[in-house]
Amino acid sequence: MVRVLIPSGAPGLNYDKAALERGLACKPDIIAIDGGSTDSGPAYLGRGVSKYSRASTKVEWRGLMEARAKAGVPLVIGTAGTCGTDSAVDWLLDITREIAVEIGQSVKIAVLRSSQSNDYITQAYRNNHLHPLPNAPDISETRLQKCTNIVALAGAEQISTALETGADIIIAGRTTDTAIIAALPLMRGLNAGAAWHGAKIGECGALCATNPQSGVVLIEFDDSGFTVTPMAETSRATPHTVSAHMLYENSDPFILYEPGGHLDVTHAEYTALDNRRVRVTGSKWIPSDRYTVKLEGAVLAGYQSVLIALLRDERYVANAKKWVDDIKVKCTAKVVDRLGLSVDDFGIELRLIGEDASFGELESCKDAPKEIGAMGIVTAESQELATEIAQMLNPYLLHHPLTSEEEQPTFAFPFSPAELNRGAIYAFCLNHVLELSDPMDAFSLEVMNFG
Amino acid sequence: MANLGAIVEKVRSKNAGPFWLTIDIFCGTPRAFTQIRDGLSTERVAKVFAVPPETLKRFEIPSLNVLKFSLPRPETQGAVADRDMHGASWAALLSEVKIN
Numbered sequence: 001m002v003r004v005l006i007p008s009g010a011p012g013l014n015y016d017k018a019a020l021e022r023g024l025a026c027k028p029d030i031i032a033i034d035g036g037s038t039d040s041g042p043a044y045l046g047r048g049v050s051k052y053s054r055a056s057t058k059v060e061w062r063g064l065m066e067a068r069a070k071a072g073v074p075l076v077i078g079t080a081g082t083c084g085t086d087s088a089v090d091w092l093l094d095i096t097r098e099i100a101v102e103i104g105q106s107v108k109i110a111v112l113r114s115s116q117s118n119d120y121i122t123q124a125y126r127n128n129h130l131h132p133l134p135n136a137p138d139i140s141e142t143r144l145q146k147c148t149n150i151v152a153l154a155g156a157e158q159i160s161t162a163l164e165t166g167a168d169i170i171i172a173g174r175t176t177d178t179a180i181i182a183a184l185p186l187m188r189g190l191n192a193g194a195a196w197h198g199a200k201i202g203e204c205g206a207l208c209a210t211n212p213q214s215g216v217v218l219i220e221f222d223d224s225g226f227t228v229t230p231m232a233e234t235s236r237a238t239p240h241t242v243s244a245h246m247l248y249e250n251s252d253p254f255i256l257y258e259p260g261g262h263l264d265v266t267h268a269e270y271t272a273l274d275n276r277r278v279r280v281t282g283s284k285w286i287p288s289d290r291y292t293v294k295l296e297g298a299v300l301a302g303y304q305s306v307l308i309a310l311l312r313d314e315r316y317v318a319n320a321k322k323w324v325d326d327i328k329v330k331c332t333a334k335v336v337d338r339l340g341l342s343v344d345d346f347g348i349e350l351r352l353i354g355e356d357a358s359f360g361e362l363e364s365c366k367d368a369p370k371e372i373g374a375m376g377i378v379t380a381e382s383q384e385l386a387t388e389i390a391q392m393l394n395p396y397l398l399h400h401p402l403t404s405e406e407e408q409p410t411f412a413f414p415f416s417p418a419e420l421n422r423g424a425i426y427a428f429c430l431n432h433v434l435e436l437s438d439p440m441d442a443f444s445l446e447v448m449n450f451g
Numbered sequence: 452m453a454n455l456g457a458i459v460e461k462v463r464s465k466n467a468g469p470f471w472l473t474i475d476i477f478c479g480t481p482r483a484f485t486q487i488r489d490g491l492s493t494e495r496v497a498k499v500f501a502v503p504p505e506t507l508k509r510f511e512i513p514s515l516n517v518l519k520f521s522l523p524r525p526e527t528q529g530a531v532a533d534r535d536m537h538g539a540s541w542a543a544l545l546s547e548v549k550i551n
Contacts (some may be wrong), residue, residue: 039466042469134523135523166483247473247517247519249466249473251509251521253512296469301530349532353533358535359534361501364499428470428529430509445507
């Protein structure tokens with residue numbers, strides 16, 4: 001039997017302290033938490049930074065470091081700092097070092113790094129070791145060389161190697177969400193289908209139960225299956241909440257690909273043990289012939305400035321589409337004329353918030369809104385240029401009339417300065433797997449002591 | 452004719468990685484599940500999202516009274532033309548589909 005205590009879906013999302021205490025009383029063998037995801041977009045990977053507040057992360061991570069010391073078991077975090085690049089790992093390492101000093105803990109840390117060099121991945125591409133996944137973007141050597149960050153997603157093998165060092169805390173770069181939970185049950189030779197399935201159910205903490213924001217869940221793994229128990233008094237796991245979690249952020253609710261094989265839960269059975277615990281059996285793990293790890297990469301996609309004007313005048317609200325279309329034509333012509341640019345060198349997009357900003361032409365509801373936010377998005381190859389173009393767009397959004405005969409109108413700007421300079425923007429550019437002959441080939445492990 | 456959203460318990464949408472979107476229709480009861488399963492064709496869903504029907508994956512899960520659709524993201528998550536970073540709003544388009 002292996003008990004894995006999962007405090008929440010990520011440090012920064014908060015967890016119920018009383019529930020964590022209850023979890024510690026259940027004598028877990030390991031505390032595991034996922035620290036990241038691609039879900040907040042390409043900028044975090046592109047820049048190699050965390051999306052969560054450092055202060056929030058520190059408060060919650062301190063609580064987990066104290067829980068680890070109390071339980072005397074390893075604490076493992078996967079995808080440190082949202083994106084799991086080496087820089088994000090170093091960010092969490094700094095926080096860990098500060099906390100160790102502040103609370104007087106002496107800890108052995110294993111650091112698993114997942115960042116990939118552009119040259120290593122380019123060479124793998126030349127050697128046909130990169131394979132596209134469904135709906136992968138086109139890649140080329142030039143594109144791979146331009147990535148600001150590339151990470152490989154570690155699986156259970158690399159986490160096991162880190163655990164074997166006997167470290168108190170394992171800080172891992174990019175890993176699959178599940179690997180940090182599945183690793184220990186797999187190392188102990190327990191049922192592989194249950195290890196991966198239980199890991200998928202637990203990866204977002206109590207999201208597989210009622211009162212999901214309480215965070216803490218305990219997964220008990222054994223030879224034939226696993227048991228899910230949420231730790232907050234107000235939280236209940238039912239066969240419905242547990243099996244429904246397989247739908248979450250999964251394009252296929254029955255199959256989950258991982259390094260070294262895939263999980264198939266088609267014939268899994270979910271049974272209520274009582275009104276808050278669920279037992280799951282019948283999950284299958286199918287090993288693959290070759291060992292692959294998924295890659296994520298981001299490239300610079302330009303620089304942006306954004307302007308927002310609010311329309312409340314009835315006539316302008318009713319004719320907003322016509323108004324922004326006219327602004328786009330006139331402002332584009334002005335940019336071409338005054339900056340000597342070609343229309344392909346920059347982008348001006350105007351989205352009407354309140355009308356169709358969510359879906360554009362797919363919007364099916366045509367009800368008249370009371371007010372509209374006109375959001376101008378300028379994209380160009382430098383921030384200076386994006387700002388310059390936004391400043392040309394500014395007078396249109398402030399004063400552009402629907403007809404030349406009418407008195408000059410003025411529209412509401414919420415801010416001064418009006419333009420919001422977003423800086424560099426990024427694009428995801430890889431949806432591929434990398435074939436490895438040894439799971440550690442693309443990863444490195446370092447052990448250090450703090451305090 | 453009623454809106455799909457008025458018949459079912461909940462519709463939610465989310466990214467399934469940066470390159471895929473997934474929409475879960477929690478029907479709530481076997482009766483609503485049958486009504487949606489029979490009344491909402493894959494072609495109809497493809498039309499709502501303006502994508503080729505063959506790119507859609509359809510899952511019918513009677514044990515959960517769930518109908519699930521997954522599709523390649525029309526714009527990659529976070530691309531300049533992407534309007535919805537988390538794929539959060541796509542559920543609303545399906546909620547407003549009329550069902551017999």
